[in-house]
Amino acid sequence: xxxxxxxxxxxxxxxxxxxxxxxxxxxxxxxxxxxxxxxxxxxxxxxxxxxxxxxxxxxxxxxxxxxxxxxxxxxxxxxxxxxxxxxxxxxxxxxxxxxxxxxxxxxxxxx
Amino acid sequence: xxxxxxxxxxxxxxxxxxxxxxxxxxxxxxxxxxxxxxxxxxxxxxxxxxxxxxxxxxxxxxxxxxxxxxxxxxxxxxxxxxxxxxxxxxxxxxxxxxxxxxxxxxxxxxxxxxxx
Numbered sequence: 368x369x370x371x372x373x374x375x376x377x378x379x380x381x382x383x384x385x386x387x388x389x390x391x392x393x394x395x396x397x398x399x400x401x402x403x404x405x406x407x408x409x410x411x412x413x414x415x416x417x418x419x420x421x422x423x424x425x426x427x428x429x430x431x432x433x434x435x436x437x438x439x440x441x442x443x444x445x446x447x448x449x450x451x452x453x454x455x456x457x458x459x460x461x462x463x464x465x466x467x468x469x470x471x472x473x474x475x476x477x478x
Numbered sequence: 479x480x481x482x483x484x485x486x487x488x489x490x491x492x493x494x495x496x497x498x499x500x501x502x503x504x505x506x507x508x509x510x511x512x513x514x515x516x517x518x519x520x521x522x523x524x525x526x527x528x529x530x531x532x533x534x535x536x537x538x539x540x541x542x543x544x545x546x547x548x549x550x551x552x553x554x555x556x557x558x559x560x561x562x563x564x565x566x567x568x569x570x571x572x573x574x575x576x577x578x579x580x581x582x583x584x585x586x587x588x589x590x591x592x593x594x
Contacts, residue, residue, distance in 0.1 A: 375518070403585075410480070410568055410585035411521065455520050463572065465511065465534055466583060468520030 370394050371458055373469030381477050386443040390456035390469050393437065397458040400432045401466065402441045405453045414454075415441065418462075446476045480504060482571050482586035490592045491559050499554045499589045503571030509533070510552040511583055512544060515566040527552055556591075564593045 373390045380386055388402075399418055403411035415430035417423050423430045431440040439456050453471040481504035491497050503510050509528045513521035523536035527546035541557040550571070556563055567590075570583035 371520075373520075401582075408587075408590075410482075410587045412480075413582060413584065416582055457520075462582075463509065463528075465523035465526060465536065466513075466521075466570075467523070470518070470520045 368393055369469075370467050371456060371469040373456055373472055375470055375472060377473040377475060379475040379477060380446060382446060382448060384446050384476075386441075386446050386450070386474060386476075388441040388443075388454050388456070388472050388474070390439040391437055392439065392458050394458070394460075395434070395437070396460055397467075399459040399462060400430070400439050401457040401459070402428075402430055402439075403455040403457060403468075405455060405471065407452075411455055448476045448478050451475045480571075480584040480586065482569060482584055484567075484569050484586040484589050486589060487587070488590045488592075490594065492594050493559055493561060495559050495593075496555065496557045497559060497591060499556075499567050499569075499591070501552045501554070501569030501571075501586060503550045503552070503569075504584055507571035507573045507584075508550050509572045510546055510550065511570045511572070512552070512554045513568040513570065513585075514538070515568055515588070517565070521568055524554070559593045561593050564591060566590050 511526040512524040515521040
């Protein structure tokens with residue numbers, strides 16, 4: 368079993384829709400949770416960074432962590448074609464330790 | 479842009495050869511981590527360097543080795559290349575000086591290695 372599981376998609380939604388991306392993780396020792404966005408032929412770009420459980424909002428993006436169910440979510444409101452990319456969820460034991468990534472979900476926003 | 483630069487951008491090698499990939503970390507960052515990303519997969523941790531010492535290693539064989547220099551730049555060396563080594567190699571820098579936010583890892587654009 369992979370430590371971080373993510374549905375690879377692809378996921379296609381119309382412009383303006385609310386997008387929900389989800390991951391599960393298996394190790395209860397994870398304390399840090401991240402979402403990265405990766406455009407084709409580019410490195411991952413950090414979108415959201417959360418410590419422990421709870422919600423975090425940044426503009427159109429909201430990250431949620433539920434440690435009781437080991438569930439990580441990213442919501443994108445008012446989705447734009449420029450949001451089309453691969454989204455990687457990730458977890459870490461500590462703030463300086465290795466990052467363990469899911470396999471990524473390919474998202475396409477249709478104009 | 480994260481300020482993390484990697485070179486070269488692309489590289490083609492043949493099986494059995496050796497390769498060196500380079501990374502310049504973001505200004506003020508003293509920790510470098512290397513990841514391998516196969517096509518359609520998430521990045522996998524290779525190893526991390528802090529103050530020129532290896533500080534954690536993933537499930538990769540010894541033919542994957544690294545260096546960190548006094549200016550915190552880093553190299554990844556892979557010996558005896560195999561076909562399965564074809565991947566995007568990513569470098570990430572962070573600052574292990576305390577505080578949760580400062581330890582976020584910022585990635586470069588990667589080096590795409592093809593082994594024929």
